[in-house]
Amino acid sequence: MKDRHGNSVPLSKRLDIPPLWLLATLLAQALIARTMPLVRFDLPGGILLIGAGFALILWSASHFRKAQTPIHPRRKPTALITDGPFAFSRNPIYLGMAFIALGWGWWLGAISALMMVPLFMLLIQRRFIEGEELHVGKAMGAAWDDYTRRTRRWL
Numbered sequence: 001m002k003d004r005h006g007n008s009v010p011l012s013k014r015l016d017i018p019p020l021w022l023l024a025t026l027l028a029q030a031l032i033a034r035t036m037p038l039v040r041f042d043l044p045g046g047i048l049l050i051g052a053g054f055a056l057i058l059w060s061a062s063h064f065r066k067a068q069t070p071i072h073p074r075r076k077p078t079a080l081i082t083d084g085p086f087a088f089s090r091n092p093i094y095l096g097m098a099f100i101a102l103g104w105g106w107w108l109g110a111i112s113a114l115m116m117v118p119l120f121m122l123l124i125q126r127r128f129i130e131g132e133e134l135h136v137g138k139a140m141g142a143a144w145d146d147y148t149r150r151t152r153r154w155l
Contacts, residue, residue, distance in 0.1 A: 018073070018128055022097045025120040026104050033110035041109050049103025056096035060085045073132045080140045082147055090133070090151050094124050098154075121154070129153065 063086060064071040067079040071093075085092035101120050105113035133153075137144045 016127075018094065018097060018124060021120070021123060021127070022100065025101050025116055029101065029105050029108060029113040029116045032116065033105070033108035033113040036112050037110035038115075039111040041111070043106065043109070046103045046105075046107030046109075049099050049106055051103075053096040053099030053101075053103060056085055056099060057093050060092040060096065073128060077136050077139050080136070080143050080147060082151070087151065089155055090148065090153050091129055094121075094129065095154055097124070125153070 061071055063081050063084045067081050069077050069079040069081065085095075089095050098117060098121050101117045102114065105115075105117060133148075137148075140147075
């Protein structure tokens with residue numbers, strides 16, 4: 001795999017992608033819920049949150065396709081998407097992933113599993129979002145500045 005400058009991307013960098021961080025979070029939640037549940041609960045709704053997360057990701061992806069701009073965060077954007085789910089969140093795909101982690105923790109029924117969700121969000125923000133937003137800001141200029149004033153990062 002090559003980066004936007006034509007250089008080879010090492011495997012460690014290719015594997016450093018948000019879906020794998022989500023998978024690691026889901027596995028950690030399951031382990032923590034099993035070994036250190038703190039408080040157990042049995043409430044419906046986890047599957048609905050997981051479904052909402054996947055729906056939000058698919059809805060967001062459809063807007064990338066419609067705008068004909070790369071969905072991959074390390075590719076140069078060719079358009080600024082501000083409609084659909086991007087009208088209420090600058091990062092609806094990551095928000096969808098957070099919903100999936102929240103729904104999974106809810107389904108597992110352990111407070112300790114739910115406590116992983118803010119950690120996941122912080123990791124994603126620091127590891128991906130902050131750099132991506134700088135990258136998009138450089139590519140989109142004043143339109144990006146205006147968008148960030150109107151639209152929150154998460155919700």
